[in-house]
Amino acid sequence: MYRNSYCAIVVDDDAAVLASIRFVLETEGLYVQTYDSVAAVLEADLPEQGCLILDQVMPGATGLEVLAQLRRRGVDLPALLLTSSATPAVRRIAEAAGAPVLEKPVFGETLVKAFMDTLAIGSPTRRSIYPRTAANDHSPLV
Numbered sequence: 001m002y003r004n005s006y007c008a009i010v011v012d013d014d015a016a017v018l019a020s021i022r023f024v025l026e027t028e029g030l031y032v033q034t035y036d037s038v039a040a041v042l043e044a045d046l047p048e049q050g051c052l053i054l055d056q057v058m059p060g061a062t063g064l065e066v067l068a069q070l071r072r073r074g075v076d077l078p079a080l081l082l083t084s085s086a087t088p089a090v091r092r093i094a095e096a097a098g099a100p101v102l103e104k105p106v107f108g109e110t111l112v113k114a115f116m117d118t119l120a121i122g123s124p125t126r127r128s129i130y131p132r133t134a135a136n137d138h139s140p141l142v
Contacts, residue, residue: 006119007050008032009077011041011066013058017082017104021053024108025115038066046075051118053111054099056083056090064093071097078118082106 008025010032012018018034025032031050035041038060052070054063061069063081070077079099083090086101094101102114 006030007047008053008115009035009041009046009050010053011035011038011058011063012053012055012082013037014055017055021111024111027108028112030112030115041066042069046070046077050077051115052077052079053115054079054081056081056086064090064097064099067097067099080114080118 008021008030010018010021010025011034012021013036015036018036022032022034033044033047035044038058052067054066056063058066063083067079067081079097081090081094081099081101082104083101084104086094086103091101100114100118102111106114
């Protein structure tokens with residue numbers, strides 16, 4: 001039985017990473033949905049309560065680009081970003097989006113704590129993941 005109605009929505013193109021994250025979170029009593037591609041998550045009917053766990057480097061789009069697309073569609077779930085090498089630019093954009101960055105490899109305890117902390121903070125509702133600049137000041141928030 002699951003501890004709560006919040007869902008971990010995990011997107012990663014690596015099957016071993018998906019299985020590992022699913023195992024860790026389900027062991028903690030959490031409900032988990034996994035997607036092995038950008039297209040799969042963008043086509044999915046996502047739950048209203050939960051947290052996105054997005055791999056940054058995937059074929060077709062980065063995790064931050066997926067997050068931007070979901071935000072434009074009105075999906076306001078909080079998010080975590082997984083990456084093996086977070087550049088300052090990635091960290092800056094993720095911070096603007098309210099998505100904490102976790103460096104791979106991430107240990108189970110760290111992932112569970114980050115998931116629960118992100119749920120407690122809530123959604124960065126409609127925050128732009130791309131900071132405004134003079135060049136894009138008139139563009140809508142993502």
